[in-house]
Amino acid sequence: MAEEIEQRYDPAVIEPKWQQRWAADPGLYAAEPADCGKPKYYVLEMLPYPSGALHMGHVRNYSIGDALARQMWMRGYNVLHPMGWDAFGLPAENAALKNHTPPREWTLANIAAMKRQFLRLGMGFDWATEVTTCMPEYYRWNQWFFLKMYEKGLAYRKKSKVNWCPECATVLANEQVVDGCCWRHEDTIVEQRDLVQWFLRITAYAEELLNDLAKLDGWPEKVRTMQRNWIGRSEGTEVDFFLSEKVDQGLGTEGPGTRGEGTGNKGQGSGVRARGSESEGAGNREQGTERQADPAAAQRNDDLPMGSQIFQRNADLSMGTAIPLLSARKDSWLEAAQRGNAVRIRVFTTRVDTIFGATSVQLAPQHALVAKLTADNPALKAQVDELIEQQKKAREAGDLGAIEKHGIATGRVAINPYNGQPVPIWVANYILADYGTGAIMSVPGHDERDFEFATKYGLEIRQVIAPVSESGTAEDEAVLPFVSEDGVLINSGEFDGLKSMDAQMLLQSVASSRGFGEAKVTYRLKDWGVSRQRYWGTPIPMIYCDKDGIVPVPEEQLPVLLPEAIEITQQGGSPLGRVGEFVNVTCPKCGGPAKRETDTMDTFVDSSWYFYRYPDAKNSTAPFDPKIAKYWFPIDQYIGGVEHAILHLIYSRFWTKVMRDLGLITNDEPVARLFTQGMVIKDGAKMSKSKGNVVSPDDMVARYGADSARMYSLFASPPDRDLDWQEDGVAGVSRFLGRVWRLVTKYSALARSIGDHSHPFRTNVQTAGPSTPLRYAQEDGAPEREARKPEGLSLKLLRKMHQTTAKITLDFEGRWHFNTCVAAIMELVNEIQGADAQLAAGALEPQVMRELLRTVVLLLAPFAPYLAAELWEELGEEGAVLRAEWPKSDPELAKEDELEFAVQVNGKLVSVVKVAADADGAAMEAAARADERVQARIAGKTVVKAIVVPGKLVNLVVK
């Protein structure tokens, strides 16, 4: 009786037992040195933030990575599988406010708690290489990197408009603003503030970050697309329009930064006029003309060689002659404007070929020139302020794209440098100050947005691109706006007849040679603002001296330690600013009194390079040894949530390139293969406290054991899809593991009874390296034996076993459908169990039984490590199952000797027929025609055609 009770699968007994044994063997999950002779495999899961408890998303993430790591160990690789803590960050400060626990204490306690969870889950991490980013041993290297970047001009300070989260009381990077709100506080609208901030010059690598995406063929296309969009490269042209009057004698050659005082008086009342102009059609053009202050511009028509044929219409472009001719031409109005230092309005456009269709210039409300133009015109300024307000509201609501277009005519006029034509200057709420130059030329004939705007305000719409007909000639008729770049220029003076693309190049050359523009590549990506006005982060190692200005902390003085025992508040700027002994230092240059930077670094700095630290985690003289990094990098497989597709992964790529240029590493990219797993959801919704649908891993482990929780998270759906957590499913997996346990314990004595552990039924015995997984290998030292062909039940079960092994091995190689892997093991176990009556009667030789049970345990080992360890021992095997050799599938034994195939008549399934496995197509067809049900279907009809797919099916087409 008592014995019977003991014979139940009880993870609550098995798992703690093995957890203890593993804890006593710290080398178990340790990677070996580079010269171990094995191929390396670096498998990494994204490190968690130590919030205090793991959630189901973690369990899933780490179950995937751990299964992979374990399988690679079994395949003989030198596996690095580390873990660490993304330990800086705001929640620690919030906790400090709430509970009066110092952030450090709170964080370390959380780490301890979560580490216990990891250990209880049986995750195979090498804790000897643990990295905790809030420890000085780690963050000193953040500071070191910062100094290196400062030396190379990659870290710089500037005042700028920044995203400010009132809830966090700190600045956010662009990447951390989601729909106008804080990424941590979805309901908190991000404000814009002017602050002096430290930036990392990620834009210096924009081109490489973009181009190298092409190399990352082991990354999901989705992530690459997201990064491509985020970088947002756009090729175009910057062109100066000239203000037809001088705003300020002394200045005016800059674009958006133009300074100067508006003359003001001329603009008075123009805003009112703009509204009135709606009914005037093209009247604005006249308005511009009459306001022209530069007499030279009035001569434009005489200056333009409208009829001259610098190159022939529709003829091939001859740049070589065209450029010098055009460049040498002298337009008196242009010369006058340039000589007179006329104020330039620099616009960015990707369609400079449409510039003859520009019928206005549109400025962002926050464009520097707008302030000058409205300085003496309160009415106009009030209207501009309204546009700014609209833009701000739209930005906050997150739907800048849906903003209703509003604009105001300034009453001023700008001159198109290509033809001297005046166009009115407007201010519009759909123009962004921080993209391009903050100003555009509006071409309503060939741009959707400009068309909408021009229609609304009655601005002129002029067609300058004609679609090309099939015969290659220009068609003058087109529905406007015609936005295609597949067209030829019309109404564009001497450029008429050029193809759009050719015209872009030519117009660019003309602009640069005549000094009013240039080709320009613009990125959406902005430099990475890393200053945070918070305490719990890496102090920025900079000192401000009245005499010497900005002075970097000398390298030998690192780390700049975070002071302990300070009061955390969210008021009055950075908490460090109130710690006198931290702030007040002596200047490293002059020895005089100076002050430290009191901002800390964005925590994404920590996670940008933490994985380089793992292989050399104890290094106290460098962030890591380049030789060690060279061996381990790039990471072979990185696994994490898709929510890090932009932030973490683009920063990490940037950091890698910087480290490469510092000579620390040789790889261009940190990660060869990236896998983004799906979310864990419950009842169709993301788990969250507010929805009350959170499932705790501790609960699951307590009720069903770690193996069941882990295996369910792999079984319930393929890893890239979302997983719906159903507790009944966990129970089902637990029952399955119970069946395995009963099966193995029932026959383990039999399996153990054989002293000779060689395998009687291996047909193509040969030694195989880790990279040839499907080949068969003999166990170490065992003598080769004569192959025997198994029969009957042995054959049936061994065949299933070899088929299962092949399927799972293949899945690990790439497809990663671990759900069907688990299902396959279930099928195998079901089949063995289905023969239990025969097994109990002794139908199998002990060797076969042993081989079956042994293989089941080995196949289970990546998914249910505790049970596998227990049963491995139960089978009398020595050593860790983790280091046992992954089973090899023997194709001979996996092969079926009977073939079942479908027979269709006119594509409809009629029968299923069996033939010998080696039957050819003719034999299959004959067997198909002989089948009764098939006969009934084809009787009295003619078989027109017979499609035979060997090994698959026969389809008889009849009439």
Add this chain to the structure above:
RNA sequence: GCGGAAGUGGUGAAAUGGCAAACACACUAGCCUUAGGAGCUAGCGCCGCGAGGCUUAGGGGUUCAAGUCCCCUCUUCCGCACCA
């Protein structure tokens, strides 16, 4: 609006263009009794007593053959969104 992914039983899901629904969950019936979050047997897409027919969001197409490929529509999720 643009781009991407997805849509299959009561549920999670499976299926290199070749027998749709493997493996589980839930459910139903029966057995067992150590009455368990246990085990075993059988059933379980829909219609139909049955023979048989129908079925992968809806509609079209390609093919001997389509859940799978192509086109259109609908729905859900994700990303991007006046980026000039």
